[in-house]
Amino acid sequence: IECVSLSPMMEAVPAPPESERVCVFGTGDMGRSLGLRLLQAGYGVVFGSRRPHSSSSLIPHGAQVLGHAAASQSAHLIFIAVQREHYDFLVPLANQLKGKVLVDLSNNLRKNQYPEANAEYLQSLVPGAEVVKGFNTLSAWSLQNGPSDANRQVYICGESVEAKQAVIAVAIKLGFSALDQGFLSVARELEDFPLQLFPQWRLPLRIAIGLSAAFFFYLLIRDIIYAYVTQSKDISFRIMVSLANKVCPIVSLIMLSLCYLPGVLASFLQLYRGTKYRRFPDWLDRWMLCRKQLGLLALGFAFLHVLYTLIIPIRYYVRFKALVLIINTPLSLSLSQIRENRTTQFDTTTAWRGDSYLSLGILGFGLYVLLGITSLPSVINTLSWREFSFIQSKLGHLTLLLCTAHTYLYGWNRFLSSSTYKWYTPPGYMLCLVLPSVVLLLKLLLITPCVDRTITRIRQGWERGADQRNPKDSQPLIP
């Protein structure tokens, strides 16, 4: 078959096959995986190795292995899948590499391991080549299994536009989407990327740990130490379940309100400023960016709270109390007679309150889980923007409302009883109600018709006091 006969199709798939060749230096995990993927995408692959003969058994079927110098002659694009420590072998090849595109795939073991980025170091060793940093955020595993099982985005940077175009073209054929991040000075950032450990989770995690610790000690003093001091009773065993089951819901509710507070604050800021075209202060921006993490951590604590609550009836302490009651009853018949008048009178209000309290908790948790599921990346993908904001804003505030009402019903009439305030401190659930109540009140203000109308107009681009005859040429597509 002549290539010519394929012409209408083949213009997109460039040129005769023999020139569709790329070179890979290095036959480690990364080099081999990349080579295999390149072969599968239809490229011819030539490996460059110090010991071509001993390496030939390792490389994927269909590829060639040559010495470095010979290999570099066979292709214009060379992937450098070698550790930075061994880059000096490239120095004697500087002449052959002149004008070639070198793609630096390397990563480091920790941040700031070397004074300059690996890619910049490579460029300094082979000044005549066009160095492009890229593909380093992929693992050998994700290269083998393809972009459907791993992030599709590949980040590149480099000085030469043509070199980057060539790398982008390869990335697209491998099924990735390449994003040009700028000049080679960005390389350090790209090299730090795979070394990051949950950067967006740090602040929310610190908040969660801080809140947990604070409320743990607060409740430890109020419940356990108080009982020890005033009644000399050792109820330290309560730390494991009772206390945990107080800390979890408290932290969960506070973090859920922290998740919705910045949105409310942002709305008020826009109202106050009368425009949406001014940037939010930095702290608010950073806060808004970690709302998802705050919410997911809140869900985690709520999940633990549910489990801690459900195991209550099988606790030794609870079963023991029931047993004591059973055994003691006959001994204290007269006492029970008295008690009877009080306790055996079924109190419908208490039943309503107790069941409502449980029911609101269950519904709140159900919505919580729904919010969590719609935070999964693959579920978000199937939602339109309007659907996503409906769930995360409308259902989110409803969840907060249900959980807050659940907590109010838990407190019930104990808010006014002075015996609640041991050592003049309020119980934990009272403290944790402050923030959600504030958020809900502010949100209520925002959805009153007159405020809502102003906010909507501002989000559509209207500006208070602006010259309306000279509209902004910007497009707030997302209201």
Add this chain to the structure above:
Amino acid sequence: IECVSLSPMMEAVPAPPESERVCVFGTGDMGRSLGLRLLQAGYGVVFGSRRPHSSSSLIPHGAQVLGHAAASQSAHLIFIAVQREHYDFLVPLANQLKGKVLVDLSNNLRKNQYPEANAEYLQSLVPGAEVVKGFNTLSAWSLQNGPSDANRQVYICGESVEAKQAVIAVAIKLGFSALDQGFLSVARELEDFPLQLFPQWRLPLRIAIGLSAAFFFYLLIRDIIYAYVTQSKDISFRIMVSLANKVCPIVSLIMLSLCYLPGVLASFLQLYRGTKYRRFPDWLDRWMLCRKQLGLLALGFAFLHVLYTLIIPIRYYVRFKALVLIINTPLSLSLSQIRENRTTQFDTTTAWRGDSYLSLGILGFGLYVLLGITSLPSVINTLSWREFSFIQSKLGHLTLLLCTAHTYLYGWNRFLSSSTYKWYTPPGYMLCLVLPSVVLLLKLLLITPCVDRTITRIRQGWERGADQRNPKDSQPLIP
């Protein structure tokens, strides 16, 4: 470096970089995000703005800002990221825009906001340009974060094939996959798309709400009003937990059977017609398309049922009943002596029935959750068609079987006791058993060897009474 030296690579990445330029009108959220993405994909980007000087601080680094007229000269493809209200500024530019490709990104705030689609309006303003509607289903956020975090599909429409090809090429380089939906008359549909709010969820949600309401009132009358009328007892507090815990499993089981009923009906229809080449009636088609949503709602109700069941022992009402029993026992020793003969006789059958009932419920719920997890888009992707249909059909019917058996065991011997039928009405669990029993019976019929053989042949393309010497040239790849 000469571009020529890159030639084998660069044919795929077209032409010299200076001509790889696109223009974006509008420097709002959408315009800036699109511009940034275009820059990262290797395009040169020129923004068009009314006030180029004041806008230049806003636009992403690496892009240019010019006046609209000058900007439009610099590129063949122009993205219009401006709100429809401001489109009139394009009228004086009509001459410069002649022959250019204008991509209309705009969306509206609600359906039918304007008499014609924005893209058609744009075309009428600039008749000499080639208007393509597209990219409007993306949010600024998903443009910035790339297709891995948002839907990869971009829908376009327009009159000119060449213009659409140009837009498709850009979409592919940005990492999206563009689908041509036809002529510009489709634009209205594309503009309505981001305004949709869960269109496939509406029918299932309505069914769920309708069933919940119907069974809520039915059980309200049977349980609470009945007790009030016949015994003057106020047990209204039971609404919150007991009633909810009856409505949830009932609705869940009915919706689960509604999820499997259409598949069974379709099989019988194919059997009756003797061919798979005739379309199903519209109602059946629509029903089959919302099976996933029916199943997920059923799972939601099952989840609530589990939670409502697990909190039973910590309810005030339940603990109160136990307390009364304890306190009353010594007072009614003689009574208890009599009762003893009845109750203290451990009934192994009841124990078997009770434990089986719970165990089937747990296993059914476990499978339910498994079905839910395999409905996640990212999990579906990893399954082959055969695996998907194994889980959703085989395991799905097994789930239905377990949950139905769970409900039968719940009823147990109460089906025959006349005291069950208060006011001559059957209890809720009996009503909800009808549909799943029918579905399971029909399914049982379908998997008997002789019926199964016929169904399989029909699905492989066989037709009853068809001329077998003249086979259909169609391919039922998916059995």
Add this chain to the structure above:
Amino acid sequence: IECVSLSPMMEAVPAPPESERVCVFGTGDMGRSLGLRLLQAGYGVVFGSRRPHSSSSLIPHGAQVLGHAAASQSAHLIFIAVQREHYDFLVPLANQLKGKVLVDLSNNLRKNQYPEANAEYLQSLVPGAEVVKGFNTLSAWSLQNGPSDANRQVYICGESVEAKQAVIAVAIKLGFSALDQGFLSVARELEDFPLQLFPQWRLPLRIAIGLSAAFFFYLLIRDIIYAYVTQSKDISFRIMVSLANKVCPIVSLIMLSLCYLPGVLASFLQLYRGTKYRRFPDWLDRWMLCRKQLGLLALGFAFLHVLYTLIIPIRYYVRFKALVLIINTPLSLSLSQIRENRTTQFDTTTAWRGDSYLSLGILGFGLYVLLGITSLPSVINTLSWREFSFIQSKLGHLTLLLCTAHTYLYGWNRFLSSSTYKWYTPPGYMLCLVLPSVVLLLKLLLITPCVDRTITRIRQGWERGADQRNPKDSQPLIP
């Protein structure tokens, strides 16, 4: 508009539109779906059909239908969406098909249905054409709904590099990423692919079923048959909940340790060999590849264990025992007086132990669920390699530690009591502690500073006894 005016853009999108034509033989589900997708991607589509007139109503709007011969003339690339049984209609067309690229989409109903692969059979019928096998792993449904809802990877194979390049180009424009798997002899493998049923789940599932069955019978003998033989008590009803709730946690813990054991063994093997460059034995490789499945099955059993535990208080048996206690107490006042000294003495140690046992279980299950969520494909995508290994290794071993401690606390002081060993056999929880204890001990050894240092060096490419002046040119990017 002249195509020339579009040139900078259009070079990537090849050639004049009239030549961008592909042909599809067959108007079944698959043919029509593929045709629609091709049209949407901007291709002209010509269907080939035996009865072009009767087929024209079926095909998507915008496509043409011709007879096979005429259709084959109109395009260079022909998709064969016809069942293998009907391939003979191609024989008379052999001349027209000479030099064309034929893409065989067909699948079979079961493995080894035919002596040779469908694609090889097609090639033998039309020897002059270039047959490419591909796209067969997609369903008609996933073609219609696009790659965001289904696997993006398309596998192809064939003899001609140019033909495969042409098919790859089409796949990319449709939004898929095509992987060339080699020559046509691979076709059989590709055809078997959609017939697979959870190949990686088989071994883990067999282990789970084997372990469940073994422990079920072991505990059946120890608990139920022992009670029957020694005390003539029929407690067979316990099979449904009590026994299930023993089998589930036992199997879960063993499978969780089986999930972490191979990693530990691999580390010791690397330590022993002093290098990471030798392949692991096959059994270890296969074991390591099914760790995810082992872990997810373990999570499933843990989930059932949690549910079985939480329903304990609502079991008939448990409520019956409480009732008997209440009723019997007054009758045995004197007995209770004696008992009182023993039982009504609240034992803080027991409370601590019981609550810690529950709390560790809850935290362990929470982490378990977290591990499960981070196994979802879409969540993995958002993690860097370091984050993934942090969660799966650090948090994974922590989960194992918590669950093992939970089980030790369950056993508590019963390990030493001889009454525990009925018929001289240890109880189930004791047996299941062996493996996790071993794994945790080995892991503890591995993280002692001196061993950890050696392991880290080996994973960075260091080799014991190797000539360090001649470093391997490989790059262990992933430690």
